[in-house]
Amino acid sequence: MDPFLPAWAALRTAVAELPDEDFERPSGCAGWLVRDLVCHLVIDAQDVLITLVTPATGEATVDAVTYWNVVEPPTGEDPLDALVPRLAAAYGEPRWLKFHLDDVGSAAARAAGLADPAARVGTRDEVLTVGDYLSAYVVEWTLHHLDLIAHVPSAPEPPAGTLAAARASLEKIAGVVFPAPLSDTDALLIGTGRRPPTGAERDVLGDLAARLPLALG
Structure with a gap:
């Protein structure tokens, strides 16, 4: 589950340290403010908790790479995506969003630390090991950490190890290799259309530029 826990801890710490006024800034997720993104992270943490207590039988159907699919870029018409800003606004003050993320997020981290990596769990109508599930979420945490700080230059960046792990995962998911001159952060931001x-970067990317951006679902 390394680097799941460092990635999640760094993201939660970055949220906890944000001044209230930064919650009204845009995030790296199109159409979402920072407060909307934090609300989405609460939902993500709940999903982790639910999945870790949903044991499954039978052979694994996906792993940390095939858990993700390369899909069409989002249009903003997804009902859940539209619900998140309304739910985030209902919290009112940023401190309540911080409290809920710390509460549920800490529980998700504890559950991950206690889980057997070899155990199988079910989610999204698939079966996979706990270890693969948590590894898959490193991509989610790292991309959303970059989304969080997109317009908040004072916020801390994701740890170098989780950036490298997320880049490696994205390359495997999409079946591509980003050129070495691109930093891990730039590969993730450009690769996912952020x-x-x-x-100059397009020249470095060469033919790969025509395949971008990659949307994960």
Whole structure:
């Protein structure tokens, strides 16, 4: 489950240290403010808790790589995506969002630390080991950490180890290799369409540029 716990701890710490005014800034998720993204993280933490207490029988159907699919980029029309900003607004003050994320997020971290990595769990109509499930979530935590700090330059970046792990996972998921001159952060941001490549980066990407961005679902 390494680097699941460091990635999740770093993201929760970054949220906890945000000044209240930063919750009204845009996030790296199109159409979502930082407060909306934090609300989404609460839902993610709940999903982790639910999955870790949903044992499954039979052979694994996916692993940490095949858990993810490369899908069409989001259109903003997904009903759940539209629900999140309304739910986030209902919290009112940022301190309540911080409290809920700390409460549920800490529980998710404890559950992950106690879980047997070889045990099988069920989620999204699939079966996979706990270890693979938690490894898959490193991509989620790392991308959302980058989303959190997209317009909050004072916030801490994700740990180098989790950035490297997320890049490696994205390359395996999409069946591509990002050029070495691209940093892990730039590979993740450009690869998932969180920012367009510069002219120089497009030259470095070569034919790969035409396959980007990659949306995960």
